[in-house]
Amino acid sequence: MTTAQPSEKLALPEGVEPIINDFSITVGTVNGSGSQTSNTTLMRAIFKMGVPVEGKNLFPSNIQGLPTWFTIRVSKDGYLARREEHEIVVAMNPASFARDVADVLPGGVLFYDDSIRLAIGRDDITVYPMPVKKLAKASGAPSSLRNYVANMVYVGVLAQMLGIDLDKIRFALDFHFKGKEKPIALNMGVVEAAAQWAAENLEKKDPYMVAPMDKTEGYIMTDGNVAAALGSIYGGVQFVGWYPITPASSLAETLNEYLPKLRKDKDGKHTFAVVQAEDELAAIGMAIGAGWAGLRSMTSTSGPGVSLMTEFIGLAYAAEVPVVIWNVARVGPSTGLPTRTGQGDLTMLFFLGHGDTNNAILIPANPTEAFEFGWKAFDIAERLQAPVFVLSDLDLGMNQWMTKPFQYPDQPMDRGKILWEDDLETFAEKFKMEWGRYVDVDGDGIPYRTVPGNRHPRSAYFTRGTGHDDYARYSEDPENWEHLQNRIKQKFQVARELMPLPVVYETEGGAEIGLIGFGTTEDAILEARDQLMAAGIPTDFMRVRSLPCSHHLDDFVKNHKRVYVVELNRDGQLHQILTMHLPGQAEKMVSVAHIDGLPMTARWVREQIMAQEAK
């Protein structure tokens, strides 16, 4: 491993110790001003320098005008969770200027648009004004693009003042604009002019620097929605019914982008269909129809969409139809915080449906896993003949993550118990009985199914959510009903063995304290573990990757004296599920939960656990 070295070009004032690759940058801009391009360009350039980096877009529910922030964490140690502290703040928005100035840590740095004529009033930070308007105008960009290129000014100034390689910035712009020369040249021109202006006019007084490392080799940068879409394609998705909703829309849009490239037959015909439905009611209806008819079928939505889909998913549960539902969660209830992140949909998904229901849920924590669960979800849904949820969130779905490349599926597709014409004949011979749609011949609660298009004269059956017997005949018979409900429940014992196992991080020599979390809070919890360890509190950590709970989880709880269940919601929803699942262990499980719409930080986790431990 290369150790980070300060760039020779950046001379620090005497006596100032450099702080290299270990700080956060927050950029405050106006929503809709194109700052997303500038921010991802900065982040990507740092990534290409081999320095671990992560970016969180903290944006409002608005197309243009409201304040928006983007935080970039640069971490030589590879900590990728959001931090609450900002060493470097770039203030481009007069409306949020006072707040942005106040947010700079003592000793930190403020870069600001010098046309903002508001008082700064701080002498504990370094301040660099930037002639944004002047440089944007000098770029020669048409006035319609001037606001966009204005944001490239801070890219250039930061590159110069922090030591970010301009070649890497060019590389990032080339990627962003897909090689189109004109926008690349225009934006790069502004970056270079701004860097040159900074070199000539600003004197470096702060200690923060980016220096090349080799810690991003073997990683890619992408978001969870792209990963989910690609994973679904490598899982053989054939039907997608969807309806636009933040933060899930880009998942279906990515399917639309890649499916025509990857799934045309030799005559150019599509072996898939993606239908943008009129609403979520129809999106899930189509997906369930397709799943029932033997297609690998899915929908992608967010919490409010799942609410609308609930009745249909209950039907799929009762009629035993495979379908995959992606919930890229935002913050509810109601419209809530539609552009913020949280983990508030867990219990909704787990118990979703009226009557007695429980559902299988996969919970990815990063894009690599979103890809993996993308294909696995179809295998599990077809095996269980049931709706399967994948619970992502806005943080995973829409933010750029440094993640391992997507791994090609390591298992053949499992199409579950499906019978075609010949299989029906074999079935009769093998089991010495006539096939019936809901007859459990294997004793695992999972019957065999046929699908439309099967031309065997005894293949058809009538599907309904109403009470039915083993042969799918209408029945209100009490015994039939109870038998049906208990058999379906039995499938979830099978699910326990089928779902991805939890990931466990153990302290050498063992720890008394166990932490349990799920999904995108992993980075914050892992970082908090290191901080707790440094404070003399060793912990083990289990990241749950699916529900229903695996046996490993039971053992983990039993083997620790105190268990903190850490999550991003108000009521501690995983904690609720676990205390129901393990009532005998309930007393030692403590909920550590909060929801403010932002990704979890290590500091919050550490402080919560330390406060609990101090009791």
Next chain:
Amino acid sequence: MATRTNRAGLTKQQYRGAPSTLCQGCGHNSIASQIIAAAYELDIVPENIVKFSGIGCSSKSPTYFLSRSFGFNGLHGRMPSLATGALLADVSLKGMGVSGDGDTASIGMGQFKYVVRRNLDMVYIVENNGVYGLTKGQFSATAEKGLTLKKQGTNPYMPVDICMEAVIGGASFVARSFAGDPKQVKELLKAAIQHKGLAIIDIISPCVSFNNREGSYHSYSWGKAHETPIHDISFVPSREEIILKEAFEPGEIKDVTLHDGSHILLKKLDRDYDPTSRVDAIQILDENYRNNLLLTGLIYINPGQPTLADIHNLPDYALNRLTEKDLRPSPETLEAINAQMF
């Protein structure tokens, strides 16, 4: 005596379903019989049809015909979306959707309009009785203004005209019929089954228990007295020569050729009506509504409109028979994607 079979080698019995549990005399039972007859006479193998329905009395009826066809009794108003997903799995399958006026024109209005827009290859029958039967006699969206029902008082709202909604929505096949005219129902069903695309048939189908009073629009007696066919329709399968044609005077008959070479022959009655004109269709439906008529027949047809499967560029083989080698792109493609990521 050998049992009579059709060209598919099947007896009529093999097109039947479970015994009906609807009321004696319900219009829906008569429609089920005509579905059986139409499928039998068209020599359709039942496995080639998939039945769909929503919720309500009408939606129970798919159990009572074609027991060898797959069927899915879904949710209220959401039969169209179920059918949309399912029928793309194998484009050689024909959908047979049965809905009611409540199921289609209330909660289902959105999905109805959208399945019209998408031109799914399915027959969409609305068994229209102006009343909610299964919940015991509330007004439905097609109940006429001024209709008085036992516990409901008098309906103050304008009715929804299902055919008008379909024509305006861009449907490729729109017909209206009356359950008391089984011959016309059967011929329209045959034409609808052979039509490639969505075929809406709005069938006035009286509810003998809750809305069959003398003078009410959806009653048997009113329908029998007022039904006026706009033409005399007969369906001629592609295998049969149109010998009948010569028997008519020029201009007396309209011949609509379907994609498979079969014909819909429309014999002129009182008026000269062109079912390939949307403007004429809207006009006749407006006339029907304003004058409180029950004009029946093929109101609109466009045999060449692309279906949902065409729009999505689907192959003619069944997608649901594809296997891993067709569905999972190669490892090389994923390597390329990883290389393209930042």
